[in-house]
Amino acid sequence: MVDAYMWGKVERISPEAPVPIVNCTRHESRLGGAANVALNIQSLGATPVLCGIIGNDDYGTLFLKIMQDHHLSNSGIHIVKGRQTTIKTRIIGGNQHLVRIDEETTKPLEGKQEHQFLEHTQQVILNERFDAIIFQDYDKGSITPLIILDIISIAKQHNIPVLVDPKKRNFHNFKGATLFKPNFKEFCEGLKIELSKDDYPAIFEAAKAFQKENNIDLFMITLSEKGVFISNTKEYFHEQAHIRDIADVSGAGDTVISVASVCLACGLKPQDIASISNLAGGLVCEKAGVVPIELKQIENELIASLH
DSSP states (O other): OEEEEEEEEEEEEOSSSSSEEEEEEEEEEEEOTHHHHHHHHHHTTOOOBOOEEEESSHHHHHHHHHHHHTTOBOTTEEEETTOOOOEEEEEEETTEEEEEEEEOOOOOOOHHHHHHHHHHHHHHHHHSOOSOEEEEOOSSSSSOHHHHHHHHHHHHHTTOOEEEEOOSTTTTOOTTOSEEOOBHHHHHHHHTOOOOTTOHHHHHHHHHHHHHHHTOSEEEEEOGGGOEEEEOSSOEEEEOOOOOOOSOOTTHHHHHHHHHHHHHHTTOOHHHHHHHHHHHHHHHTTSSSSOOOOHHHHHHHHHHHTO
16 A cells, blocks of 8 residues: 655634644655565565556556665556556654545455455465565455465465464454464454453464464564563563654554564564564654564664663
């Protein structure tokens, strides 16, 4: 998807309605959604390949142009005629995020379109050697139960770990994934339970039951101000959040799953995956808008934490 921004100043309230008037001074378009995950992975020194769908429209053309500007391969991008490219426009007055406007189609792919995208993705996976596969789901319809089942099956055949950042629609469809990472709200809604965010033993019991039922190795939950939780069914680890001057939480989940994927591909232990991912997620919250993490930032913070 495209993340578009309108930056400006707010100096008065509209006489037409009790809303601020934003005097727009700058426009910007960035790669959003799973493409932001790709930018995070690229920033960490790895090579991402995006597999996703866009429409044959102006925003789709813009998306491909920005991909090219960032030197990202478009081999996995599949154009679906008649489907709208997702764009999220954020209007920001000063440093205050005032409103977001979404233009999108969220109907799940089906029939010929679904099979064409699946075949396209299969070929990308089989044509290159991958160290990890991420399902970055936003409930926009491009990830369907059929696609999930098939891609996880291919990943298992080739011993490729699969990481999942889920949303509501497909929450229970990722059986056999290596690492499953909802945020706390998604976790409670997906399991239809009510828990306190700091009741870690209860979270562990609920996560462990879900892991065993769905054959998931690692279950990682982002807890916003409470940090990150990770479980391997035998034990759990909780990493406290770092004190930050929060400017914008947009894209923090993208950063966490990106860093976790690189850490997992490098063979790090669950506790280290959670610690470094938690650190990175906090760092991007200090910047306005959706921005990728910088490797040097993580290195500096990790060095500082050792002193």
